[in-house]
Amino acid sequence: MEPDKNLIKDFLEGGWIIMMIGGSAMLARLLASNTAITILEHFKKIISAAIASGIAWFILKDVQGWELYKAIAYGIVGVISPEIIDGIIKLGKKFAKNPEKMLKK
Secondary structure, eight states: OOHHHHHHHHIIIIIHHHHHHHHHHHHHHHHHOOOOOOHHHHHHHHHHHHHHHHHHHHHHTTOOSOHHHHHHHHHHHHHTHHHHHHHHHHHHHHHHHOHHHHHHO
């Protein structure tokens, strides 16, 4: 079977649950928060957390290690996904301004 088909099969067999873990972790964070934001903002943050956890699953799925550690990592990625995404965006903007300086490091 082709690698792409294996990845899709793996995702359908259990990877989608990881996205639920990330979204649920963000939902818990939002419920515990006292900040007033709209339902649309809640929805956007939960979806972004689910996507970020899905990306983490793609990265970590073949890493050898204890599955509990991986599950904790997926949940943490879901909870802090806004900060992760903001950091990646800031890094990208820095790189766009001066790629030579970033590559020399």
